[in-house]
Amino acid sequence: MKKIWLFSFALFLSVHTSLAAELPLVEKQVFTTTDFVTFGGETIAEVQVGWEAYGQLNEQKDNVILVTHFFSGNSHAAGKYSADDPQAGYWDALIGPGKTIDTNKFYVISVDTLVNQEPHNPNVTTTGPASINPATGKPYGLDFPVVTIRDFVNVQKLVLESLGIERLHAVIGASMGSLQALEWAVTYPDQVERLIHVIGMAEADPWTIANLQQWAQxxxxxxxWNGGDYYGGEAPQQGLQTTLGMITLGSLHPRIVNQLYAATSARESAPLQDIRNNFSIVEQLRGLAAMRAQYADAxxxxxLIRANQLFLAGMGETLDEGLARVEAKTLVLPAANDLLLQPYLSERLYQLLQEHEKDVTFLPLEGDWGHLDGVYGVMQHHEIIKEFLNE
Amino acid sequence: MKKIWLFSFALFLSVHTSLAAELPLVEKQVFTTTDFVTFGGETIAEVQVGWEAYGQLNEQKDNVILVTHFFSGNSHAAGKYSADDPQAGYWDALIGPGKTIDTNKFYVISVDTLVNQEPHNPNVTTTGPASINPATGKPYGLDFPVVTIRDFVNVQKLVLESLGIERLHAVIGASMGSLQALEWAVTYPDQVERLIHVIGMAEADPWTIANLQQWAQxxxxxxxWNGGDYYGGEAPQQGLQTTLGMITLGSLHPRIVNQLYAATSARESAPLQDIRNNFSIVEQLRGLAAMRAQYADAxxxxxLIRANQLFLAGMGETLDEGLARVEAKTLVLPAANDLLLQPYLSERLYQLLQEHEKDVTFLPLEGDWGHLDGVYGVMQHHEIIKEFLNE
Incomplete structure (x- = not known):
């Protein structure tokens, strides 16, 4: 089954391998700032995050598109790190020279979030509970302050300012990335000209808060896990793997799971013979989760779960007051079969923006992937996205 | 929020309290059999299950309706155990004198399943891993054989035979109960005249197998948990509570959760202040799960999870060959907003039965409860159910 997964990834990538030779290689860079004050009022002595960019920043510095990443992702949105890199960034189908987000025209930049899922990934730089607390010389653990989507945005803003960038031609993000993109448009409305909000929400509702909490359990x-204090000993890898497996399954629609794992059947004999035996799909998903857990930190x-649960665009008293501030032209792209951040969340954003007479377009993504149609299926609207960015 | 839950239950029950005085009280009875051979070919030395019945068995013994229970339920489908019993059986709205399933006419019977979720509930009698293994004098633990929906049915059949009952006017069940009901109609087609299959499936597909596995984790x-060997020490109550909380949330649609827990908000201050703090909905769901865990066994x-994962109606090679055997007139009632056993599972059953030119009706249940519309919302089709049972 791993093969089928890899096959589907390969299929996804194969469209672009022919272009690989022409593509400039991507380099991860690191940004550092000190005394970062969080939305919750805490100070983080030093923040370091990775970032990468594609295309050239023009002289007026007005050709910038910020890409904000999803929960399990990082700033590697496009391109390859080396000529023999087997996999390009996650939205390489969308971003590149001559592509929908045309890097011959735009300077596209992406930044690793705070508390990124994969602090141990050599291509990720992030600051979070696994980072060294300068006050103690040891990892923060749960002494790290709770951070919010607003904090992710404010770190991105510092990165952009360090490059002299004062406004965004557009901001685009999928899933948790859409939360950051919307937060940009609400918090810094005069700096965001266009917003593309993919498979996201504007406010975490009670169901989503409770559903995301299941990932923490x-x-x-x-x-x-030991109350978060495990950095000197064994990490809670079993729990972490289970969590990552839940995130994978929660992001998929039954239709794609039943296609990818069609070999699994209720008739399998091993699970009938002994309660300790697993169905093949369970073992295969576990294998994938173990791979995903390799660079992750519990x-x-x-x-990250908490940052999503705390999300209310604008971080004020009501969603309405937040959305009233948006000035960006907005494109809302929910996935019709999304079981994670369900389409009603995007509909609410669309309706409230409409009530405020904002310039907003709502366009569902169809497909069998469910939530992940926002990552794998976004190209189905590539013409509309291109027009949206260029008009 | 517990209040709102209790309120909704109270509302559900209040319709019937006025009738309580007239209702005969219900008594749980116990059935015992020995050397029960499972579908997997193992022998259980002694099986004991509880059962209860409402109405009178007629002389011809042809007025029997079997009610098969859902995952977290038991044979208490209707009535009260005592005059001051605060809560009636779960389908008391449906079953009773003069009701949709009229106990003035029908003899309605229900049986606790094997491996029932609540072996410590004084009103449940079941046989499973928490039962004493006569070979060792200690609880079976994981030495208990894997059991299937077919085994639940075969125990029910022995209970019925002990009463001289040879055929069923109807069998009806919701969720896991629908699996048993369908298995009856497939395995003993000449003994089942009518089948009502509520919020269920005909075969566990790969997605459902993987989704249910999440409850085990x-x-x-x-x-x-200690490899299933905890009966001499501390039980895995934290894990069990988390599992039961997942089952509750998985059975509900976001709409009802957002109504019941409307006081929860992304703006809550405690979860922003400290990662160790929880949102109010998380604490409230945990409280409910702790109550539910009281009588349960991990x-x-x-x-139970395994029995559902192994379900393929007829337990043969294909679903098609199983469904070809059905003779019962069938009513399929999925819940339109079910996120657990999603409507496509019922649609497949309906389509296959139609292909075999069976007498089958498909009728979705609407509502905000999601899966639980099959328990709380089934009365919306009470006239059709009544007609189905009486024609």
Whole structure:
């Protein structure tokens, strides 16, 4: 089954391999700032985040498109790190020379979030509970302050300012990336000209808060988690793997799961013979989760969950007051079969923006992937996105 | 929020309290059999299950309606155990004198399943991993054989035979109950005249197998679970509570959760102040799960999950060959907003039965509860159900 997954990824990538030779290679860079004050009022002595960019910043510095990444992602949105890199950034189908987001025209930039899921990924730089607390010389653990989507945005703003960038031609993000993109448009309305909000929400509703909390539970139940203090010993990898497996399954629609794992059947004999045996799909998903857990940190995942649960665009008293501030022309792209951030969340954003007479377009993405249609299926609207960015 | 839950239950029940005085009280009875051979070919030395019945068995013994229970339920489908019993059986709205399933006419019977979720509930009698293994004098734990929906049905059949009952006027069940009801109609087609299949499936597809497995993980991660061998020590209650919380949330649609927990908000200050703090909805759901865990057993839940994952109506090679055997007139009632056993599962059953030119009607249940519309909302089709049973 891993093969089928890899095959589907390969298919997704193959469209672009022919262009690979022409593409400039991408380099991850690191930004550092000190005394960063969070939305919650805490100070982080030093923040470091990775970032990467594609295309050239023009002289007026007005050709910038910011790409904000999803929960399990990082700033590697497009391109390859080396000529023999097997996989390009996650939206390489969308971003590149001559592509929908044309890097011959735009300077496209992306930044690793705070508390990124993968602090141990050599291509990620992030600051979070696994980082060294300068006050103690040890990892923060749960002493790291709770951070919010607003904080992710404010770190991105500092990165942009360090490059002399004062306004965004557009900001685009999928899933947790859409939260950041919207937060940009609400918090810094005069700096955001266009907003593309893909498979996201404008406010975490009670169901989404409770649903996301389920992802935290396996980590909290792993005895190695030890109240978040595990950096000197065994990490809670079993809990973390279970959590990452839940995130994978929660992002997929039954239709694609039933296609990818069609070999699994209720008739399998091993699970009938012994309660300790698993169905093949369970073993295969576990294998994928173990691969995904390799670079991840359990506490970082808990902090990411929290940032999403705390999301209310504008971080004020009501969503309405936040959305009233948006000035960007907006494109809302929910996935019709999304079971995670369900389309009603995007509909609410669309309706409220309409009530405020904002310039907003609502366009569902069809497909069998569910939530992930926002990543794999976004090209189905490439012409509309291109027009949206260029008019 | 617990209040709102209790309120909604109270509302559900209040319709019938006025009738309580007239209702005969219900008594749980116990059936015992020995050397029960499972579908998997193992022998259980002694099986005991509870059962209850409403109405009178007629002389011809041809007025019997079997009600098969859902995952978290038991044979208490209707009535009260005592005059001051605060809560009636779960389908008391449906079953009783003069009601849709009229106990003035029908003898309605229900049986606790094997590996019932609540072996410690004084009103449940079941046999499973928490039962004493006569070979060792200790609880079976994971030495208990894997059991299937077919085994639940075969135990029910023995109970019915002990009463001299040879055929069913109808069998009706919701969720896991629908699996048993369908298995009856496939396995003993000449003994089942009518089948009402509510919020169920005909075969566990790969997605459902993987989704149900997620419920097992918190138990497996709890160090007290100890490979299923915890009966002499601390039970894995944290894991069990988390599992039961997942089952509750998985059974509900976002719409009802957002209504019941409308006081929860992304703006809550406690979760922003400290990562260790929870949102109010998380605490409230945890409180409910702790109540539900009181009588439950973690291993029993694992075995129930497995029985559902292994379900293929007829337990043969293909679903098609199983459904070809059905003779019962069938009513299929999915919940339109079901996110757990999604309507496509019922549609498949309906389509295959139609292809075999069976007498089948498909009628979705509308509502905001999601999966639980099959329990709380089934009365919306009470006239059709009544007609179906009486024609």
């Amino acid at each position: 396996p980590i909290l139940l792993d005895q190695n 506490n970082h995942v808990l902090y | 918190p138990i497996l991660l709890d160090q007290n 291993n029993h839940v694992l075995y």
